[in-house]
Amino acid sequence: MRIRELFPSETALVAQFYREAPDYWLMAEGRCDPAAQAQDFFTDAPPNCDPAQSDRLGLFLNQRLSGVAEVSYGFPDPGDAYLGLMILGPWAQGSGNGKTFLAHVEALARKRHAPRLYLAVLDANPRGRAFWEREGFKGTGLTRKDAITGHLIERLVKPL
Numbered sequence: 001m002r003i004r005e006l007f008p009s010e011t012a013l014v015a016q017f018y019r020e021a022p023d024y025w026l027m028a029e030g031r032c033d034p035a036a037q038a039q040d041f042f043t044d045a046p047p048n049c050d051p052a053q054s055d056r057l058g059l060f061l062n063q064r065l066s067g068v069a070e071v072s073y074g075f076p077d078p079g080d081a082y083l084g085l086m087i088l089g090p091w092a093q094g095s096g097n098g099k100t101f102l103a104h105v106e107a108l109a110r111k112r113h114a115p116r117l118y119l120a121v122l123d124a125n126p127r128g129r130a131f132w133e134r135e136g137f138k139g140t141g142l143t144r145k146d147a148i149t150g151h152l153i154e155r156l157v158k159p160l
Contacts, residue, residue, distance in 0.1 A: 003058070003060070003100075003104045005056065007042075011041075013058075014041050014068060016034070017066075020089060021087065024087045025037060027124055028122060028124070028151070041056065042056060045075075049073060054073070055071040057069040057104070066088060066089045067086070067088040067089065067092055069086040070083070070085045073109075073114065076118060079113065080115065081112065081118070082117070082118045082119065083119040086101065086102065098131060106158075109160055117157070118140075118155055118157050119132065119156050120155050122151045122152070124151055132156055137157065138156060138158070139156055143155070
């Protein structure tokens with residue numbers, strides 16, 4: 001396994017990953033548009049965060065992109081880290097790769113002296129929520145309903 005930074009020049013690689021692993025997007029948005037979502041992967045960031053300061057990571061198994069993650073800094077509070085996205089392909093799940101990928105994300109956030117790592121989990125993703133809770137994330141009590149999809153989204157946090 002190898003984890004490394006991904007670059008905008010690799011948008012086609014991320015799009016190919018989304019084509020091979022559309023499950024999250026189908027659950028979250030009801031559709032998967034790999035090209036558009038790959039473009040967004042390199043430009044999206046939470047409010048008050050500079051997308052250029054985000055970490056955009058790829059997890060590779062046998063040289064195949066098998067997971068992506070995006071970590072922004074400065075949300076919800078200036079020193080915090082926010083894991084906006086972490087997806088593993090079905091072939092990479094259930095083998096400890098998620099735990100290893102998350103440990104890498106946490107190490108990057110600690111290097112930036114983030115006291116906490118936040119993320120949002122969909123009510124439609126009980127497997128994801130169970131993973132986050134096993135890894136030490138707790139609910140913050142903040143929830144919102146997505147106006148477009150109708151999903152209930154809860155913010156979780158883990159002290160670093």
